[in-house]
Amino acid sequence: MTVQDRGRLPISSKAIAEVVFLIILIWMLSGPISGMVLTVHTWASALFTKSAYKVESTKNLAKQLLEASNRIKTLEKQLADNQLELTRLRNESKDTEKLRAVLQLKSTLERNTVAADVITRNPDNWFQQVTIDKGALDHITIGSAVITADGVVGQVIGVSDNASVVRLLTDPDQKLGVLITRLRQPGVLSGRGKSPAVIDFIPVGTSVEVGDKVVCLGTGGVFPSGHPVGTVAGVRRDTDGTTLSIEIRLAENLLDLRQVLVVPPQDTLIR
DSSP states (O other): OOHHHHHHHHHHHHHHHHHHHHHHHHHHHHHHHHHHHHHHHHHHHHHHHHHHHHHHHHHHHHHHHHHHHHHHHHHHHHHHHHHHHHHHHHHHHHHHHHHHHHHHHHHHOSSOOEEEEEEEOOGGGTTTEEEESOOGGGTOOTTOEEEOSSSEEEEEEEEOSSOEEEEETTSTTOEEEEEETTTTEEEEEEEETTEEEEEEEEETTOOOOTTOEEEEOOTTSSSOTTOEEEEEEEEEEOTTSSEEEEEEEESSOTTSOOEEEEEOOTTOOOO
16 A cells, blocks of 8 residues: 555545435434435325315305205295295185175074175275165165174165165264163264263263173164164263263274175065
8 A cells, every 4th residue: 555545545435425414314314304304295185175064064054054045945946935825714704694694694683684795885985885786776875774793883874776875884974773682771873983882971870890791782674673772881971971982892803804795775676
């Protein structure tokens, strides 16, 4: 070995040692770095998967809510339709019962009568008049009484061939002779529109009580004697202090008339 070769050996050994040290260092560091990279990759992958799952779950939930909302709307419509049908059937049943009662009343009255339907009423005089579908061709005459099985309705004031106008008991111009049955106390009933009808000029000291029955007096030969009119709803003194004003709740609901019975005066014969 020459002197020159001996001088190069230490340098080469040193270089080799540095390379080996560098390799060892890289090898030692590569483990934690790769683990960290793997950890970051795993976290990112889990985060993406979780986000994707949440997005899909939200879409599914929104779809379920939309379907549920549509089902609710369908059920609500079905319920509304069923309620309308039930109301219609109830009204038909109510009309049938009223018609049956009118026909039964017709069979018990001694006078000839005509059953009729209420066809129109004017909003401007809702509490004064109605129009029925029977007229002169059905032998309806002015002055005929109009009643139902529940009570007095009013009186015919106008007649055409196929229709008649009825003035209701709620009209202030309609007067009716009545009797407070418990006391056998006669009086004259007058309409007051929306308010209860009244019997005026009953002497103070008359022991009228709320709930007393009121019927037709029937002395004029128009309205059937003893037919229901209403019940006493209130008693008060008039302003002069010498007479009573008796409020009467009518037996028939004049706001919901369907079928009525026309009763001609006793001196009128229907052929």
